[in-house]
Structures are given as C-alpha cells and as structure tokens.
Amino acid sequence: MLIESRRRAYLTAMQVVNWLPRTELPFAAPSRPELLETPEPLVVAPVTPAPVAQTPVEPAAKPAERVKIEVPRPTPSAGKPASKATQESEEAPLVAKAAPVPPPRFALQLLRAGRCLLLVELPTGETFQTRDPAYLLLKDMLRAAGLPDSPQIVGEPVRWPLLARGTMDQGPEAARDFVQGFLSARLEDAPCVCLWLIGLPAVRFAGEANAESFNRELQVEGLGSVWALPGLELLMEEPQRKADVWQAMRRLMARWKESNE
Structure with a gap:
C-alpha cells in the first residue's frame, strides 16, 4: 500500500x-475534476489521398531503443525508524578520554629557625645529615639572614604520594590540600613571622605558585606571608642565583630581626 x-x-x-x-x-x-470530464470526440472530414510517387524501398530503420527508467525501490530499513541507541551514537560527538594525571613525587621537611618556619625540599628524598652539602648551604643562608643556623626539625618529612597503591586521589590538587593543611596545623601550634618555601615542590604545593615566583614574597590564604626560594640543589648547580636570593633577603630581613629584638 x-x-x-x-x-x-x-x-x-x-x-x-x-x-x-x-x-x-x-x-x-x-x-482533480477536470481530469474526470470525458472529452468530446473529434469529427475528422474525409480527405482524398494524393497519389504517391513510387520511391525505392529503403530498409526499415531500427526502432529506437527504449529508455530504461530507474524506478526507486524502498530499502528494507526506509520505513523503520532508527533505534534510539543508534541515533545517540551517531549524534553524540566523539570525546577523547583524558589520560590520568600521574601523582607528583616530592619530599619536604619542615624546620624552625627562630621565628621563621622553613619548608625545604629534600634533594635526595632523605632527611638532612649534618655533612650534606645542601644542609651546609642552608646553614649559611640562615647565618646570612641573622637566624639560628641549627634549625629544629618539626615532625616527619612530608612525602608524596602517600600510598604506593589504592584508589585514593593523589593528584596535584590533593597534594596541595595535604601540604597546606599540614602547614596550617603547625602554624596553629606555633605562629611564625615568615614562612620560607625552599624548592619548586614547596612553592607549588604550599604557595600555589611556580618557578617565576622565586625570590618573591607571596600572600597565601591560611598561611600568611611566605617567601618563595629556589631549591638548595638548584642553588648549588647555578651559584649565580645566590645574588638574587641575597637581594630578596635584605628586603625581608627586618621582619624577623624585629621579632628577635
């Protein structure tokens, strides 16, 4: 039909x-009504045929080939609507799955020197030893700043990721929340006038900044005034950076010196 x-x-x-x-x-x-009307027959007057001269009979021409007409045929699926799942798969844009972000890896040690707290990147991932070159450089920086050169260790090192396995989120945002929460708890126990962030992991996950903020003073919500510094390993590899550290230190030195007086 x-x-x-x-x-x-x-x-x-x-x-x-x-x-x-x-x-x-x-x-x-x-x-349409006009198609249903019967046309009147046409009256044709008889006509006497004129004599026709005999002409040589030519072979009859081949009848013209009948034009082949392609009639559209309905396809089996033309009358059936596409299934909902098929329509959704055709209309839905292809969304590439984002690759999971690997958890950052770092080790940070919190130290106290006078009225300042120092969150220091551990270059080897292990606790400082008295003869480590990085620790000796840190002692020199504290003496130049007019602070005690034998800082006290506050708690265990902060190591990230926390777990080797498991389904817990250990991405960059989780690492930032953990480090800032750890520092907030230590500041409630004993406030400080300035928090030193030494090394890129400390600057990134505590100060929410990057390497461009080295040698600058930052204001971080919940942590107050912080000072972003290059890592001890980087200062040993690129000694020319020490001049920028010294210039920044001179601008901030009055803050903790007034506290010690």
Missing part, C-alpha cells in the same frame, strides 16, 4: 503526467 508522495514519485519516474485510478486508492489525494 503506497502513500501519495511515493506513488507520485513512481509515476514521475515513469514519465506519466495524468492518470486515473480504477478504484479508490487509500491515502490518495482527491482527483
């Missing part, structure tokens, strides 16, 4: 202009 639009498509493909159905067709448009 054909609908009107498809029936007209078939007739157009067969080059049929006017047609009348023998019976009433379902889903068909009403017939």
Whole structure:
C-alpha cells in the first residue's frame, strides 16, 4: 500500500503526467475534476489521398531503443525508524578520554629557625645529615639572614604520594590540600613571622605558585606571608642565583630581626 508522495514519485519516474485510478486508492489525494470530464470526440472530414510517387524501398530503420527508467525501490530499513541507541551514537560527538594525571613525587621537611618556619625540599628524598652539602648551604643562608643556623626539625618529612597503591586521589590538587593543611596545623601550634618555601615542590604545593615566583614574597590564604626560594640543589648547580636570593633577603630581613629584638 503506497502513500501519495511515493506513488507520485513512481509515476514521475515513469514519465506519466495524468492518470486515473480504477478504484479508490487509500491515502490518495482527491482527483482533480477536470481530469474526470470525458472529452468530446473529434469529427475528422474525409480527405482524398494524393497519389504517391513510387520511391525505392529503403530498409526499415531500427526502432529506437527504449529508455530504461530507474524506478526507486524502498530499502528494507526506509520505513523503520532508527533505534534510539543508534541515533545517540551517531549524534553524540566523539570525546577523547583524558589520560590520568600521574601523582607528583616530592619530599619536604619542615624546620624552625627562630621565628621563621622553613619548608625545604629534600634533594635526595632523605632527611638532612649534618655533612650534606645542601644542609651546609642552608646553614649559611640562615647565618646570612641573622637566624639560628641549627634549625629544629618539626615532625616527619612530608612525602608524596602517600600510598604506593589504592584508589585514593593523589593528584596535584590533593597534594596541595595535604601540604597546606599540614602547614596550617603547625602554624596553629606555633605562629611564625615568615614562612620560607625552599624548592619548586614547596612553592607549588604550599604557595600555589611556580618557578617565576622565586625570590618573591607571596600572600597565601591560611598561611600568611611566605617567601618563595629556589631549591638548595638548584642553588648549588647555578651559584649565580645566590645574588638574587641575597637581594630578596635584605628586603625581608627586618621582619624577623624585629621579632628577635
């Protein structure tokens, strides 16, 4: 049973202009009245044929080949609506899954020197020893700043990631929250006038800054005034950085010196 639009498509493909159905067709448009009128027969006067001269008989021309008309055929799935799952798969844009961010790896040690706290990156990941070159450099920096050169260790080193395995989030944001929470608890126990952040992991996860903030004073919510410094290992590898550290230290030195007086 054909609908009107498809029936007209078939007739157009067969080059049929006017047609009348023998019976009433379902889903068909009403017939036009002018097509139902019977035309009057034409009266043709008899005409005497004129004599025709005999001409040599030529071989009959081959009849023209009949043009092949392609009739559109409905495909099996034309009348069936696509399933909802198929439509969603075709319409939904392809979204590439983001690769999981590996957890950062660092070790930080909190120290106290006078009224200042120092969050120092451990270059080897292990606690400072008295003869470590990095620890000797730190003692020199404290003497230059007018602070005790034998800082006190505060708690165990902060090592990240916390767990070797497991489903707990240990990404950069979790590391930042953990380090800042650790420092906030220590500051409640014993406030300080300035917090030194020594090394890129300390600057990034405590000060929410990057290497461009080295030798600058920052204000961090919940931690107060902090001073961002290059790591001890970096200062030993690039001694020219010590001049920038000294210039920044001179600007801040009055703060903890006033506290000691």
